[in-house]
Amino acid sequence: MGRGGGGGSSHSSSHSSSSHSHSGSSRSSGSSYRSSGSSYRSSGSSYRSSGSSYSRHSGRSGYSGGSRYSGSSGGGGGGGCFSNGCSAITFPFMIFLLAVIVGLFQGLRFETVYEVERSTIQREPLPSSKCEAIDEWYQDDWGDWIDESGEESSVITGLEYFYNKTGVQPYLWIMGEEGGEYQSEESVEELSDYKYKELFGDDEGHLLVIFREYPNSSGNYIVTATPGYDAETQVMDDQAKEILLDYIDYYYEDSDLNEGRLFYEAFTEAGDRIMTKQLSLEALVGIVVVIIILFIGICITVSIIKKRRAAVKKQKAKQAQAEKDKKQIEQNQKKYQEELAKTYVTVICPNCGSTDTSIRKGTVGYCNYCGTAMKADENGTVVIWNGTDT
Numbered sequence: 001m002g003r004g005g006g007g008g009s010s011h012s013s014s015h016s017s018s019s020h021s022h023s024g025s026s027r028s029s030g031s032s033y034r035s036s037g038s039s040y041r042s043s044g045s046s047y048r049s050s051g052s053s054y055s056r057h058s059g060r061s062g063y064s065g066g067s068r069y070s071g072s073s074g075g076g077g078g079g080g081c082f083s084n085g086c087s088a089i090t091f092p093f094m095i096f097l098l099a100v101i102v103g104l105f106q107g108l109r110f111e112t113v114y115e116v117e118r119s120t121i122q123r124e125p126l127p128s129s130k131c132e133a134i135d136e137w138y139q140d141d142w143g144d145w146i147d148e149s150g151e152e153s154s155v156i157t158g159l160e161y162f163y164n165k166t167g168v169q170p171y172l173w174i175m176g177e178e179g180g181e182y183q184s185e186e187s188v189e190e191l192s193d194y195k196y197k198e199l200f201g202d203d204e205g206h207l208l209v210i211f212r213e214y215p216n217s218s219g220n221y222i223v224t225a226t227p228g229y230d231a232e233t234q235v236m237d238d239q240a241k242e243i244l245l246d247y248i249d250y251y252y253e254d255s256d257l258n259e260g261r262l263f264y265e266a267f268t269e270a271g272d273r274i275m276t277k278q279l280s281l282e283a284l285v286g287i288v289v290v291i292i293i294l295f296i297g298i299c300i301t302v303s304i305i306k307k308r309r310a311a312v313k314k315q316k317a318k319q320a321q322a323e324k325d326k327k328q329i330e331q332n333q334k335k336y337q338e339e340l341a342k343t344y345v346t347v348i349c350p351n352c353g354s355t356d357t358s359i360r361k362g363t364v365g366y367c368n369y370c371g372t373a374m375k376a377d378e379n380g381t382v383v384i385w386n387g388t389d390t
Helices: 090-108 151-166 177-181 185-200 229-234 238-252 259-274 281-341
Strands: 023-025 038-040 062-064 067-069 138-140 169-174 206-213 221-227 344-347 357-360 364-366 373-376 382-384
Touching: 138 151, 151 169, 151 259, 169 185, 185 206, 185 221, 206 238, 221 229, 221 238, 238 259, 344 373, 357 364, 357 373
Parallel strands: 138 169, 169 206
Antiparallel strands: 023 038, 062 067, 206 221, 344 357, 364 373, 373 382
């Protein structure tokens, strides 16, 4: 087994590890010890900078007393337009909204968005001078975990990809029966600290991943991630270790993958996510909420504008009708006056001879000058009127 050189400064204190505990079905893999049943997986990460340690139980369903227990998670939601004002913009805006959300989730891997830690830190690869590569990539103490055709190639390809992305060379140790004595997170953390020094000495640029299923009827397993000091301080921080362990958790549950493909997927996906700054779930939810609020605001604004335009249009139509009615009345009055004027005649008073009096045909009138009563017949002939037509 190869050993890295001592290119970096020595941090010989014990590792500080974080661990997950998981329960689920085990992956039957050729050994009589690896029977089906619930599986227990404790994943952790170690530091080479201090002697203190902490542990965390990981899973999917919730928190209890500082521990996370596993389970399935999911969610859903929906909404719709609540205003008639949305009708003009709902379809194009919803297409835009869908495109934005799809774009956000495409980089976040929607299927793992609730199961794998987000990478919210911009990281730079570890310089090659901080990690002296070794020739070996993994150790299978079972002898048959990585046994099918192409599995070894898959594992090594995944580990190499992780190394090329992060600059941190990983080493995968699949423990065999001897791991049964390590029943607690503390014992595994001590083992990982010892194993790291055995493998890499003072080289602080590597990452040791220990994985094994317990050889008992429960099918429990444990996995830890232990970076060197340089690897931890520059790349493999708490969040990065959590990402890797979450991906191992995630792909372990995929029964369609063989063991080689399991680790290939976990390390390649983890390498990409660790080195890519992503939106946190909180930020993503915030963006979606802002977009929805914006959409609702636009709907309300459009609705108000449409109502105002309708009111203005109605008012203008009302004013136009009033003007039209007014003109019609004026025209009718003018026509009436013109028709009425045709029934009047200007007469010469038979008594005083004045000519400034008009009398409507068929009616009696009085001279504007002397007051003589006069009557004009239908033909316009005027006579002095004495109260009778005789």
